[in-house]
Amino acid sequence: MKFAPGFHIRRHAFIVFVATATVAGAAILPAQAQNADSAAATATAPKGLWLTTPFPEFATQAGKKVDLDVKLVNNGLPPQRVQLAVNDLPDGWKWEIVGDSHDVAAAIAQTGQTVDLKLSVTPPADAAKKDYAFTIAADTGERVLSLPVTLQIAEVKPAELTLKPDLPALRGSAKSAFEFQVKASNDGQADTVVNLLSKAPAGFQVTFKEAYGSQELTSLPLDAGKSKSLKVSVRPPEDVAAGQYPVLIAAAGDEAKATQQLVLDITGQPTLELAGPDGRVSGDATAGKERTFNFTLKNSGTAAAEGIGFSANSPQDWKVTFSPDKIAEIAPGQSEQVAVSITPSTRSIAGDYVVQVRSHGEGVSDNSNFRVTVSTSTIWGVAGLGVIAAAFVVLGFSVSRYGRR
Amino acid sequence: MPRQREGSPFTGLSTIALKEAADHMTSARIHLVLLLILLTAIGAVYAAIGQIKATVSEDQFLFLSLLTTARDPLPSFVAFLGFLLPLVSIALGFDGINGEYNRRTLSRVLAQPIYRDAFLTGKFLGGLLVIAICLLALWLLVTGMGILLLGLPPGGEEVIRGLAFLLASFVYAGVWLAVSLVFSTLFRSPATSALAALALWLIFTIFWSMLAPLIASAFVQIDPYDPVSQLNFIELQRGIARISPQTLYDEMTLGLLNPTTRAFGPVFTSQLKNALMGSPLPLSESLRLVWPQLAGMIAAVVLLFTVAYVSFQRQEIRA
Numbered sequence: 180m181k182f183a184p185g186f187h188i189r190r191h192a193f194i195v196f197v198a199t200a201t202v203a204g205a206a207i208l209p210a211q212a213q214n215a216d217s218a219a220a221t222a223t224a225p226k227g228l229w230l231t232t233p234f235p236e237f238a239t240q241a242g243k244k245v246d247l248d249v250k251l252v253n254n255g256l257p258p259q260r261v262q263l264a265v266n267d268l269p270d271g272w273k274w275e276i277v278g279d280s281h282d283v284a285a286a287i288a289q290t291g292q293t294v295d296l297k298l299s300v301t302p303p304a305d306a307a308k309k310d311y312a313f314t315i316a317a318d319t320g321e322r323v324l325s326l327p328v329t330l331q332i333a334e335v336k337p338a339e340l341t342l343k344p345d346l347p348a349l350r351g352s353a354k355s356a357f358e359f360q361v362k363a364s365n366d367g368q369a370d371t372v373v374n375l376l377s378k379a380p381a382g383f384q385v386t387f388k389e390a391y392g393s394q395e396l397t398s399l400p401l402d403a404g405k406s407k408s409l410k411v412s413v414r415p416p417e418d419v420a421a422g423q424y425p426v427l428i429a430a431a432g433d434e435a436k437a438t439q440q441l442v443l444d445i446t447g448q449p450t451l452e453l454a455g456p457d458g459r460v461s462g463d464a465t466a467g468k469e470r471t472f473n474f475t476l477k478n479s480g481t482a483a484a485e486g487i488g489f490s491a492n493s494p495q496d497w498k499v500t501f502s503p504d505k506i507a508e509i510a511p512g513q514s515e516q517v518a519v520s521i522t523p524s525t526r527s528i529a530g531d532y533v534v535q536v537r538s539h540g541e542g543v544s545d546n547s548n549f550r551v552t553v554s555t556s557t558i559w560g561v562a563g564l565g566v567i568a569a570a571f572v573v574l575g576f577s578v579s580r581y582g583r584r
Numbered sequence: 585m586p587r588q589r590e591g592s593p594f595t596g597l598s599t600i601a602l603k604e605a606a607d608h609m610t611s612a613r614i615h616l617v618l619l620l621i622l623l624t625a626i627g628a629v630y631a632a633i634g635q636i637k638a639t640v641s642e643d644q645f646l647f648l649s650l651l652t653t654a655r656d657p658l659p660s661f662v663a664f665l666g667f668l669l670p671l672v673s674i675a676l677g678f679d680g681i682n683g684e685y686n687r688r689t690l691s692r693v694l695a696q697p698i699y700r701d702a703f704l705t706g707k708f709l710g711g712l713l714v715i716a717i718c719l720l721a722l723w724l725l726v727t728g729m730g731i732l733l734l735g736l737p738p739g740g741e742e743v744i745r746g747l748a749f750l751l752a753s754f755v756y757a758g759v760w761l762a763v764s765l766v767f768s769t770l771f772r773s774p775a776t777s778a779l780a781a782l783a784l785w786l787i788f789t790i791f792w793s794m795l796a797p798l799i800a801s802a803f804v805q806i807d808p809y810d811p812v813s814q815l816n817f818i819e820l821q822r823g824i825a826r827i828s829p830q831t832l833y834d835e836m837t838l839g840l841l842n843p844t845t846r847a848f849g850p851v852f853t854s855q856l857k858n859a860l861m862g863s864p865l866p867l868s869e870s871l872r873l874v875w876p877q878l879a880g881m882i883a884a885v886v887l888l889f890t891v892a893y894v895s896f897q898r899q900e901i902r903a
């Protein structure tokens with residue numbers, strides 16, 4: 180047994196390697212020659228068996244399991260079995276080596292291949308805050324490869340919550356839906372579950388939803404360093420007066436809390452309600468004769484209704500006039516009387532008709548279907564009586580002429 | 585100048601009227617006619633009830649539809665009445681005067697202290713009394729059948745409409761009674777007056793609706809491109825048709841028993857804009873709608889009676 184020619188032996192702070200070589204017989208001479216060729220071609224790819232890890236010094240919190248990636252690298256050597264162990268860990272610390280999701284105690288690295296292993300170390304919850312040094316050992320039977328690792332138990336950085344709205348103030352009418360996009364982020368190192376809270380003026384409904392979902396949320400888990408987008412919907416009561424309304428939202432975790440103020444700028448909106456006389460929706464009228472009905476126009480909205488005019492969709496040749504025919508302004512909650520004079524056409528036949536009375540201001544309108552029962556004039560009744568009277572006159576004349584024989 | 589006599593012209597009027605009514609009520613002729621009407625009425629109403637029971641739709645005026653609903657092959661009660669009431673009236677009146685004359689009883693009656701005025705009026709009122717009793721009985725029978733078989737009482741407006749319909753039927757029958765009375769004074773032979781009255785009845789109930797357009801077209805030329813001429817034609821045709829009491833009676837029953845009827849005759853679409861079709865007319869409006877027809881028929885009764893009166897007063901009645 181001898182060292183293969185052209186072999187470099189290098190040692191760094193965190194790479195440990197043991198190079199071994201097997202005696203090559205006459206039968207494997209070409210392989211030797213090939214090794215020599217490749218070694219000449221790539222002087223930076225040394226032969227050997229290594230146990231490596233990317234972060235040999237790291238920090239964690241007491242009681243928290245930490246995973247460390249460990250690689251067993253075999254470069255240009257025949258497959259070898261190595262027995263794995265962790266040395267120098269204090270009492271009470273738990274560890275295990277996992278390969279391909281099994282607990283493993285030994286591994287074989289094929290020639291030119293790497294075995295991925297994971298070392299899980301769980302420090303006890305009361306572990307003192309200091310540095311702990313231990314080694315991962317791989318025993319080939321001939322040599323022991325050892326990988327020293329330093330683990331620092333550090334102070335836990337608690338969760339830090341922030342709520343950040345994309346647009347903190349929205350404007351709209353009392354009927355519009357206010358939706359704020361809010362980003363909740365956990366800038367700390369501890370995972371947490373936050374409760375979503377809100378404080379809004381009376382009658383305002385605040386709901387939290389996922390950014391792209393319809394489910395309502397009351398709490399959500401926030402992992403350390405992660406953030407989630409939320410949609411905060413605020414529905415103001417419909418009769419709310421115009422003005423600015425602040426809504427406080429909060430995300431409360433175990434130890435941390437974040438609050439954010441959202442502002443709703445609600446603009447007022449007028450709403451017109453047109454009602455017939457005494458709330459009735461029907462009335463009587465005589466063909467050809469004017470009849471006046473007192474309609475009530477109410478502004479039940481939250482802003483003044485301005486420039487209100489009237490119109491009517493009536494049967495043909497009917498005359499519908501309004502007094503006043505224009506109202507400049509109705510304040511919110513106020514009402515105005517409108518005298519609607521309806522004159523059915525003289526040619527109307529008796530019965531029920533619909534007159535649609537409309538009021539329309541700037542941006543608002545309302546209409547009321549008013550049912551008018553038309554009676555015809557009584558002239559024909561009088562004429563009928565006249566005909567009968569004339570017949571009796573004729574009878575009376577003939578009686579006086581020929582009577583009592 | 586005719587000689588004025590003393591005493592009330594109405595002496596003996598009630599005696600004549602009641603005797604006339606009693607004679608009618610006991611005569612086999614009237615029994616037969618009334619039996620005919622009664623059977624057809626019961627048949628028509630029974631059929632109508634079957635039809636109404638088979639219909640699910642809600643009707644505000646169920647009792648009125650009892651009178652107007654037809655079920656094949658039977659016509660409705662109203663149609664029966666419009667056709668047969670003149671027959672009753674003619675049967676009651678066709679030999680009112682000339683029958684007495686031919687039986688030589690006229691001079692005997694007038695030998696009593698009774699004026700001819702009272703005799704003719706009594707004859708007419710006696711006939712009207714019989715008709716009124718028959719119609720009332722018929723109406724009560726129909727209403728009773730309705731209550732019994734439908735299990736529903738009639739509403740207040742239905743009762744008033746029904747009574748108005750009863751009045752309309754009464755006046756309609758009165759017109760035909762007056763017509764037959766006129767013929768019974770004009771013709772000496774009861775057979776002639778009966779045939780004349782029946783001929784008039786046939787003309788008015790069956791042929792008049794065919795004759796009216798013919799007569800109207802003789803006066804108005806229809807230009808297919810002139811809506812006004814068509815309208816004039818329709819108006820004239822309707823005017824001519826309304827000479828027939830049958831037409832007037834049909835319109836009255838339509839207006840009274842079908843409350844959704846708003847107008848008779850042509851209606852322009854412009855008049856129907858925004859109108860709520862199918863909503864029933866208030867009772868007062870329905871009455872106002874049929875009043876011209878009713879007034880015309882009452883006037884016709886009075887005028888026909890006047891004709892009979894003048895003719896009778898001027899007759900030589902001694903035989």
